[in-house]
Amino acid sequence: MTQAVPPSTAGETTSDVGSRSASGQPLIEIRGVSAGYENKRAKTRLIALRDVTLDVYPGEFVAIVGPSGCGKTTLINMIAGFIKPLDGTITIAGREVDGPGPDRAMVFQDYAVLPWRSVYNNVKFALENRRPRPSKADMRDRITKALDMVGLIGFEDALPYELSGGMRQRVGIARALVSDPEILLMDEPFGAVDAMTREAMQAEFEKIIAETGQTVFFITHSIDEALTLADRVIVVSNRPGRVREIVDVDLPRSRFDEGVKGSARFAELRGYIWGLLQAEALGAKVGGGAS
């Protein structure tokens, strides 16, 4: 384990660049996936995603950006195993997704921490339902480690309603990290947090992931957030969502260095993605008027 650059996977060669994407077998394979919701009253089906194909490699940080309502959340919910695709398949490490599993953990936009449980017991929730159930001492060690990672030591006994939004999301992140899953699914995790806190949490999260080397599937509507965190940014088109373009983020880490955020390349990438999204937003208006 070297400290300088996060080389999370074996066979990593491009260590001078921030990208952690590796060659070899993809961890998550999304093949021709479509998804939709039935509207029983109108006897119609609203297609949220159409024919999405995407590979995510071990240790990679992938961010999904797209206009609201483009099916980003639907996609992450399918990877989580909450819903099934209408068409196509999603496989993780070669096995088709059939419901939630211990290889995946999720961080929710609305935190989804249990309001009646203390911070400590909320994090414990991610361990206590597993079979075989870890020993008490083991759980204590892992929970303490996870709480330490997100800076919640000292708040073990607090109830969520006593905490600010940012602190509650720290609980959500600790809960996702504690079981050390291969894949972290994050559905706009910092979307409901105020701007100042968001920046601080992004920087901390970048550090955590550099340490743990997890594969992250991250939904956001902030281009800056995508560019500061991700190895690749997937731009999704308007509803029905398709993969519009995949942008490799060839920026060095840590991106929170002023030099990186202020660099010409950062501005260039931001401008490029912004242009793609704006075209989509305009397309939506035209499409909306036509139908």
Added chain:
Amino acid sequence: MTDVRARPDLAASENASVTESITRSKWAPFRSLFITIVNLTTFFTLWELVALSEVINPLFFPKATDMFAALYNGFVDGIIGPELLHSLQNFLIGLLIAGLIGIPLGLLMGGVRIVDLILSPYVWAMTSLPRVALIPLLILILGFGNEMQLTIIVLSAVFPMTVNCMEGVKTVDPSLVRAGRIFGAGEAQLYFKIILPFTLPFVISGINQGIARGLVGMLIGELLGGGGQGLGFLLDRAAEQFDSPMLYGTLVLLAVISVGLVQGMRWVERRAAPWRDFSRA
């Protein structure tokens, strides 16, 4: 407990003070009590003065002191005690039966769609129907006894409990359920670790409403059922005998009981679910 000073970085970055000691006058807790005492004293003094002036016929409006005397004598002479005991006993048994039926039924209706579809027309009909309308039928079936009084209490209290429990289960935050599933909870664990704790405050409000409705049920049962027992009977008899101090005394007693129960349940609500805002109602 939690110490923010131990982590100044957090306190600075998030303004995350969890607990902080506040300096307050040690008399502060007694202030509202003091106001209440002054308030009630003024109320009863005004009552006394109005009654002394005899603007209203004393037959309908006794002096406050007479009312308290009637209450005191009623307790000392053993007139009120047995009736109070009878009413409270009936009420508590009725409430217990209502809870044993209503709460599981509501939880089941909230969780199992087909049960909900089948039962909800009846539940809603019974919830909306004024309970007094059932009295003639119940007297016909059960006569003027204790069974009838108990039945009306159960029927009054059970449906608010059912409806609240049902709503609680139905309104479970979907992202809490998804969190449960992603972190490995099976069906049983989802129910016991997510759905039931989420529903608990609803169950308590159901019990709360059940208490309020059950008290009404208790009184109409005793007033109209002619069982010759209970606080309702005491009211009825006092009115027949033009014993207005006793009539008012019994009303005050009922008010004290209701307020006590409602405040007690509020306390339970705040204890059981401090994360919820119970400012309504």
